[in-house]
Amino acid sequence: MTALPTEVSVLVNGTSHRRAVEPRLLLSDFLRHDLGLTGTHVGCEHGVCGACTVLMDGEAVRSCLVFAVQADGREVATVEGLAPRDGALHPLQEAFRDAHGLQCGFCTPGFLMTLVPFLAENPDPDEHTIREAISGNLCRCTGYANIVHAVRLAADRAAGRAEVPMSTGETIDPVEAPEAAALEAR
Secondary structure (H helix, E strand, C coil): CCCCCEEEEEEECCEEEEEEECCCCEHHHHHHHHCCCCCCCCCCCCCCCCCCEEEECCEEEECCCCEHHHHCCCEEECHHHCCCCCCCCCHHHHHHHHCCCCCCCCCHHHHHHHHHHHHHHCCCCCHHHHHHHCCCCCCCCCCHHHHHHHHHHHHHHHCCCCCCCCCCCCCCCCCCCHHHHHHHHC
């Protein structure tokens, strides 16, 4: 017996969406296929890799483990909703760019969506705390050193402890981030 579609109303990145969905439709598929928000990546489909992480009512969740009907009446934020509408990047996105915290980019949306609430709760995290926070996100390019540096950079900038680069061409100080400088030299 096939289940009848269920009406859901979800606020995604500030825009209200009302759709009839199959009860078994995953939130990740709803976001990607029904709403066209392909920044939510699907990797393992078991909640292990973190690529599909989104915010639901401000909390990081694996959208491949949540049914779209569970998001009914909730607020969902995806990576597309991070940047302001004027085209500027979110401060965490800027830090990832400036510290070379992304390589192929597949895992990046999940890291960003994991780290937004983490930094809100931990504005001055140490390396160990950052590594714990990202331990549920997998990066197959082994970019963790630069990801950790990017999180520190974002935290430092938010606290006024680091200068914000004037242009995207600015480089990272090799004394502060030897891993970033080594990658940049390649």
